[in-house]
Structures are given as structure tokens and as C-alpha cells.
Amino acid sequence: MVLEGRAHVFGDHINTDYIIAAKHKSRLTDLDDMVEYIMEDIRPGFIKEIEPGDFIVAGVNFGCGSSRETAPWVIKKSGIAAVLAKGFARIFFRNSINIGLRVARVDTASIQEGDLLQVDLASGKVKNGTRGDMMPTQPMPPFIQSILDAGGVKNYLKTHKTFDL
Amino acid sequence: MAMTLSEKILSRHAGRDVKTGEIIMADIDVTMSHDANRPLAIEVFEEMNGEGLFDPKRVFMLIDHHFPAKNQAAAISHNRLRKFCAAQGCNLYQGEGIAHVVMPEKGHVLPGELVVGTDSHTCTYGALGAFSCGIGSTDMGVALMTGKLWFLVPETIRMNISGKLPPGVFPKDLILYVIASITADGATYKAVEFAGPVIDSMPMDGRFTLSNMAVEMGAKAGLIAPDEITLEWVKTRATRDFAPQRPDPDADYAKVMEFDMSNLSPYVAKPHYVDNGVPIEEVVGTPIRQANLVSCTAARMSDLRIAASMLKGRKIDSGVQMLVVPGSREIFKSALKEGLIDTLVDAGCHVGPPSCGGCSGETFGALADEDVVISTANRNFKGRLGNPRAFIYLASPATVAASALTGKIADPRAYFN
Numbered sequence: 001m002v003l004e005g006r007a008h009v010f011g012d013h014i015n016t017d018y019i020i021a022a023k024h025k026s027r028l029t030d031l032d033d034m035v036e037y038i039m040e041d042i043r044p045g046f047i048k049e050i051e052p053g054d055f056i057v058a059g060v061n062f063g064c065g066s067s068r069e070t071a072p073w074v075i076k077k078s079g080i081a082a083v084l085a086k087g088f089a090r091i092f093f094r095n096s097i098n099i100g101l102r103v104a105r106v107d108t109a110s111i112q113e114g115d116l117l118q119v120d121l122a123s124g125k126v127k128n129g130t131r132g133d134m135m136p137t138q139p140m141p142p143f144i145q146s147i148l149d150a151g152g153v154k155n156y157l158k159t160h161k162t163f164d165l
Numbered sequence: 166m167a168m169t170l171s172e173k174i175l176s177r178h179a180g181r182d183v184k185t186g187e188i189i190m191a192d193i194d195v196t197m198s199h200d201a202n203r204p205l206a207i208e209v210f211e212e213m214n215g216e217g218l219f220d221p222k223r224v225f226m227l228i229d230h231h232f233p234a235k236n237q238a239a240a241i242s243h244n245r246l247r248k249f250c251a252a253q254g255c256n257l258y259q260g261e262g263i264a265h266v267v268m269p270e271k272g273h274v275l276p277g278e279l280v281v282g283t284d285s286h287t288c289t290y291g292a293l294g295a296f297s298c299g300i301g302s303t304d305m306g307v308a309l310m311t312g313k314l315w316f317l318v319p320e321t322i323r324m325n326i327s328g329k330l331p332p333g334v335f336p337k338d339l340i341l342y343v344i345a346s347i348t349a350d351g352a353t354y355k356a357v358e359f360a361g362p363v364i365d366s367m368p369m370d371g372r373f374t375l376s377n378m379a380v381e382m383g384a385k386a387g388l389i390a391p392d393e394i395t396l397e398w399v400k401t402r403a404t405r406d407f408a409p410q411r412p413d414p415d416a417d418y419a420k421v422m423e424f425d426m427s428n429l430s431p432y433v434a435k436p437h438y439v440d441n442g443v444p445i446e447e448v449v450g451t452p453i454r455q456a457n458l459v460s461c462t463a464a465r466m467s468d469l470r471i472a473a474s475m476l477k478g479r480k481i482d483s484g485v486q487m488l489v490v491p492g493s494r495e496i497f498k499s500a501l502k503e504g505l506i507d508t509l510v511d512a513g514c515h516v517g518p519p520s521c522g523g524c525s526g527e528t529f530g531a532l533a534d535e536d537v538v539i540s541t542a543n544r545n546f547k548g549r550l551g552n553p554r555a556f557i558y559l560a561s562p563a564t565v566a567a568s569a570l571t572g573k574i575a576d577p578r579a580y581f582n
Contacts, residue, residue, distance in 0.1 A: 013349055013438060017546040021553075022525045025203055026231055029238045034203075041548035061350035061383065065546060066525075067285040069301035070203050090354050090385055091285055095301035143188055143315070153303055154213060163315050165188050 003081045003102075003119040004129075005053035007111050008046070010039075014058055015065035016092060018042045020074045022066075031073050038074045052079035055119065057111045059085065063092020072096040082119055084108055084126060084137075097144055100152030105138035167413040169321040170388050171356040174296040174410055178279045185417070187318045193308055194295075195223050195274055197282035199264050200242045201230035201525070202302045206283050207249045209306030217253070219312030224255035225273055227264040232520040235528055262493025262519035265289035265377065265461035270495055272402035276391035276409035281308055286461050286543065288379045292372035293399065294391035294409055296356075299380060319385045320419035321412075322352055325361040328427030333578030335471070336371035337463050337541065337561035339363070340378045341432035343424065345442030353383030355419060358412060363426050364389060369398045370467035377462045378543050381439040431577055433539075434559035437547040445564065448574045455530060456487040456569035457540035458514075458562055459523035464492040466499055468541060468562040473505040475566040475580045476512035482572030487565075488530050490517040514569075525549065539568045 024037045039046040056062075056075060062085035063071060072095050075083060082102035086109070096103045104119070106126050111117070116129035126135045139145075143165050150156035157163075166182055176183045178191035198206040207226075210218075218224050226246050231239035243259070250257035261267050265286050268274050276294040281287065283305045290297035300308070308314050330339065344351075357379050364372070372389050379387020389395070391409040399407075430444035458464060458472050469491060481487050489509050491497040497519050500506050506516055522529030524542040532538065532555035545557035560568070563577035 015544075015546050017544070017549055021548050021551075022201075023548075023551045026201060026528075027236055027238055029203065029241055031203060041553035061353065064349060064383065065285065065544060067283060067287075067299040067301055068202065069303060087350060087353065089350070089383060091299050091301065091380075094304065098301060098303040141188060141317070153307060157213070157307070163190060165190065165315060 001122065003053065005055050005081055005117060006051065007055050007057040007113065007115045007117050008049060009111060009113045010056060010058040012059035013061045013064055016063055016068050016071035017065055019063070019071040020068065025068060025070050031070060031077065034070060035074050035077045038078050047078060050078050050080060053081045054079065055117055056080050056083045057108045058083065059108065060087040062088050064089035067091040069095045069099065072099055072101040076101040082121070084119070097148045098153040100148065100155070102148065106135050167415040167417065169356070169416040169418065170294065170358055170390055170410060170412040171296055171319055171321055171386060173412065174277060174279060175316060175318050177277070177410070183318050185318050185320050189316055189318060190313050191279055191316050193281055193312055193314060194278040195225065195280050196305060196308050197225045197227065197264055197268055197280065197284070197287060198305055199226070199230055199284060200228045200239065200246060202283045204302050205242060205245060206302045206305035206309060207245065209302050210309045213306050213310060215306065215310040218255055218309050221253055221255040224309060225268065226250055226255060226257045227261065227267060228259040229263050230521040230525065231528060232260045232518065260518060260520065262496070263461045263521055266465060266492030266496065269293060269373070270402065270493055272399070272404040275399060275403055275407035276395055277407055281305070281314060285380045286377050288384065288387045289373055289377040289461055291379060291386050291388040292369065292376035293395055294388060296386050296388065298386050319354055319356045321356045321358055323358045323360060323418040323421045324424060325421065326359065326363040326424045326426060327361050328363065328425040330363060330426050331429060333563060333581035334429050334431055335561040335563055336367060336374040338429060338432040339426060340375045341434050341442040341559060342429060344378060344382050344440045345432070347382050349381065349438060349440040350383040355384055356386040356388060357382070357384045359387065359389050365392065368467065369394060370465040373465065374463050381543060431561060431564050433564060433574065434545055436545055436556040436558065439544060439559065445576050448558065449576055451574040452537060452572060453485060453539050453568055453574060454536040455532070455538040456485055456565045457523040457538060457542060458565055459488060459490040459540060460521065460542035461492065462543040463541035463562050464490055466496055469496070469500050469505050471562045472566040473508040475563065475577065476570070477508045479512055479570055481513040481569040484572050485569050486530065487514040487569040488517060488523045489514045490522045490529065491519050493519050539565050539574060541565050
């Protein structure tokens with residue numbers, strides 16, 4: 001399946017406090033109520049820029065900081081189809097896999113704000129429809145990929161019963 | 166086969182020898198969750214139709230982040246946690262203090278153990294020589310049901326730290342310097358082992374400060390091999406048998422880094438990144454509005470003692486608010502007995518209930534635009550304390566106290582000979 005959408009470009013070290021600030025996370029009990037505050041402190045109004053199927057494109061260490069699972073959740077619920085980044089912080093990466101938010105390591109340096117991307121995660125290719133260049137995605141261990149492919153760990157365990165390493 | 170400390174601990178918990186790079190299933194000794202997660206780990210557990218916990222005695226829940234309940238959402242979460250723990254028979258601490266202070270203090274995490282917690286600073290327990298890492302609520306739901314999780318056995322960066330910390334320079338300065346050197350993703354996916362003469366002679370409070378901040382360089386775990394100091398500390402607290410592990414001398418490290426601390430200045434991480442650390446000379450004189458002696462990083466007895474020794478008989482600057490939040494009830498009581506609380510209050514500090522107050526999400530002391538805070542905590546991201554237009558500097562307890570006295574960031578070395 002090829003995902004198609006526009007790139008929303010962020011820089012390096014986008015931490016989970018930026019993705020969803022603690023002050024909202026701790027005021028609300030429902031994840032759906034938090035979505036509108038996505039990236040609010042660094043890009044106010046970002047939620048309004050997102051069309052379902054778009055991508056977050058980032059530099060190194062995306063998702064660093066707090067382990068809050070609300071971070072990948074608000075990204076998923078906002079309609080973002082996948083996060084493409086040069087690198088991910090480990091807890092965020094693992095949380096994303098667990099909840100079925102597609103994440104892929106890509107050299108995103110040449111992608112610019114608004115570029116139209118075609119992302120084929122199964123074949124490991126990202127095509128920049130606006131600029132023409134192709135970027136490979138870095139494969140992840142098959143076991144971890146299988147959790148993501150199942151749509152997250154809850155679905156994975158429903159079908160697999162245990163972890164099939 | 167020569168092993169790193171992580172390989173040793175993970176091997177014991179996988180039931181066979183494991184090597185860096187393998188994905189393994191491992192038995193977990195102890196789990197920790199607190200009240201700040203959304204969803205709560207217990208909610209995930211219930212959604213997954215978890216019936217019984219893998220072992221209620223080894224499951225710990227702590228109400229620490231929003232204690233006392235700071236809003237209705239917190240009060241709702243607290244009620245849910247209380248109900249769950251009563252029904253399941255697992256351990257619940259309410260207002261006992263910060264999880265990463267209380268868990269070791271009460272002997273619930275021990276050398277050689279494998280621990281997971283729904284908090285990125287779960288790496289703190291690595292100071293005891295435990296393999297301890299932060300996970301999300303969904304992973305915790307799985308762990309609560311099965312008592313096991315999959316782990317990727319990480320590479321290890323070995324940090325040999327030599328020289329002697331000069332007077333007025335503390336473990337917090339050391340770790341801020343190390344993070345600035347390696348950068349915020351310098352240890353991503355890796356374990357870090359802190360070793361060397363400076364570590365060998367460092368008391369436990371300082372070791373907890375170091376391990377606590379391992380995640381700020383991206384590390385999965387930040388371990389200190391248990392030694393006499395560890396065992397002495399653990400001796401009166403351990404609630405069960407344990408098997409300390411040490412790395413083999415010829416273990417295979419991804420990288421070995423040598424640090425000499427002999428000439429280290431106090432270090433301060435400038436807004437808005439933890440690896441934006443600089444020697445104090447570069448920020449001395451910056452006016453501050455608030456000084457925070459708080460958090461799982463540095464609000465233990467050593468930290469309170471340092472600050473109290475500097476504030477004794479003095480008053481903090483009239484333009485500064487200094488917040489002190491002891492890491493636990495036990496620490497609060499010890500500080501009371503030692504007269505530290507008297508000293509701090511007399512100097513003009515505000516002392517809060519043992520909790521995560523003053524560290525994350527405006528839980529203690531909101532900030533106006535342009536306010537500058539200097540804090541012993543572990544993160545200074547924009548908006549961390551609730552206002553993205555405020556500025557947070559991270560520093561040692563000594564630097565925080567020195568700064569509170571003058572109303573500007575100040576070099577604490579003047580107070581130490």
C-alpha cells in the first residue's frame with residue numbers, strides 16, 4: 001500500500017513535551033480531547049494544517065524526552081499517516097510500534113514543507129513527488145515490523161497469543 | 166563469554182546467555198507505574214482483558230506526579246488507581262514521594278534486577294546495578310499481565326570517569342557535562358555504564374543523579390556496577406534476596422569514553438535543551454525569578470544538605486522564589502530532624518509535599534512570560550513547566566542555592582574551599 005500525503009517538516013530533537021505538553025496531558029483524561037494541542041508550543045495551530053494521510057517529517061531524535069504514550073497517540077489521532085525521521089528516541093519508537101503509528105527511519109534532509117510524498121513502507125521507499133528524489137527507509141527487525149504490521153501490540157497478541165521473536 | 170553488565174542481567178532474566186543485538190523475552194522482577202500516564206497502564210491492562218496481575222507483590226503503583234490532586238483529571242486517575250490496587254492486591258504508594266526516590270528507598274528495586282516503569286526516568290534504578298528502563302502504558306499493560314517483555318539487548322557505552330570532582334562541583338555538574346559532550350542522542354538505543362574512580366567513591370545519592378539523566382542522552386539504561394557502597398546502602402532496605410552482577414573486565418563495549426573531572430566547572434544546561442550545557446562562567450549573572458530544588462534527579466538528603474549548608478544564616482534574594490520539594494516522606498522527615506527544613510524555611514524557601522512538584526507540567530509554581538527558573542530537575546524543554554515563554558536552566562543543588570541567594574545565576578564554588 002502506498003501512502004500519499006504532504007510533508008509537515010520539523011527539526012531535530014522534537015521532544016514529547018512539544019508533541020503534547022504535560023499541562024494538557026494532565027488536565028484531560030480523554031486522548032481525543034488532547035489532539036487539538038499537538039505541537040502547540042512550537043507550532044501553534046498545527047492541528048488545523050493536517051489533512052488525514054499527511055506525514056510528519058523530522059530530523060534526529062524524534063520523540064525524545066518523556067515516555068508519555070499520549071505523544072504517538074495524538075499524532076495517530078490527528079490523521080498523520082506516518083512519521084518519517086532521521087532518527088527516533090527509543091521509548092517513542094517502541095510506543096509508536098505498540099499503538100500502530102507507522103514510523104520509519106529515512107534520511108529526510110531533502111524534504112521540504114508541503115512536499116507531496118508517496119511512501120511505500122512494505123518496499124521501503126519514499127518518493128518525493130514534488131522534488132523527484134527517492135529515499136530508502138531503514139528496515140527494522142522483522143519481529144518489530146510484524147507488531148507494526150498487525151496494527152500494534154494489542155492486535156498482534158490477539159492473533160499471535162505470544163511474542164513470536 | 167565476556168559480558169557487559171546489561172548482557173549479564175538480561176541473560177539471567179532470559180534464562181540463557183544473550184548477546185548484544187539479540188531480541189529476547191525476559192522475566193521482569195518489578196514494575197512501576199504512576200499517576201501521570203494517559204492512558205493509565207491499568208486501563209490498558211483492563212482493555213486487554215487482563216484478569217490477574219502476573220504477581221501483585223511485584224507490581225508497584227505510585228501517586229507522585231500530581232499529588233495532592235492538582236485538578237479533576239488527577240483526582241479521577243487517583244481514584245482509578247486506588248480502586249485497581251485494592252481489587253488486585255498490588256502495592257500502592259500515595260504521596261510517599263517521587264517513584265524514583267521511593268522505590269530504591271523502600272528496597273523494591275535491587276542490584277541485578279530487571280525493572281520497567283512507565284516513566285522515562287526509570288533508568289534511575291540503574292544506579293543500583295539494575296537493568297531498568299522506561300516503557301509506555303501499552304507495554305506496561307502487557308507486562309502486568311505476563312510479567313515478561315521483549316527486549317533488544319543493547320550495545321553499551323562505557324564511561325570511565327577519573328580525576329576528582331573539585332570543591333563546589335557535584336554529580337549533577339558531571340552528568341550535565343557528559344550529556345553536553347555526547348549530545349541528546351549520543352547514546353540512543355544503548356546502555357551506558359558509568360565507571361571509574363569518581364564513580365567508585367561516589368555515594369548513592371550522586372549515583373542516582375547520574376543514572377537518572379541517562380535517558381537525556383538517549384540511553385535505554387544507565388548502570389553503575391554494584392560495589393561496597395551499593396551493598397551497604399541496600400543492606401538495611403532490601404525486601405528480598407538479590408544477586409548483584411558486575412560486567413566482565415574484557416566485555417565488548419561499543420565505545421569507551423574517558424572523562425577527567427579534575428578541572429570541571431559547575432555546569433548549567435541553558436534553555437531549551439538538556440545537552441545545551443555550558444560551564445557556569447558563561448551564564449553567571451543571568452537574573453532568575455525562581456530556584457527549584459526538586460525532582461528525582463536531585464532532591465535527596467545530600468542535595469538538601471548542600472543547599473542548607475549554603476543558605477544557613479542567610480536569606481535568599483527578595484526577588485526570587487525558591488521551591489524545595491524533598492524526594493520522599495523519609496527524606497522530608499530526616500531533613501526535619503537534621504534541622505535542614507528550619508534552615509531552608511528561615512532562608513525564605515517554600516517547602517512542598519514530597520512529589521514531582523516543580524518538575525513537570527506546572528505542578529508547583531506557575532510561571533509568567535519571560536520568567537527564568539534555575540532547577541535541579543532533568544529537563545528544560547520549552548513549556549516544560551507550563552509556559553513556553555519561560556526559560557529553564559538546569560544545574561546542581563549548589564548552583565541553585567547560590568543563585569537563589571543573589572537573584573542571578575551564581576558560581577557556588579565561592580561557598581566551598
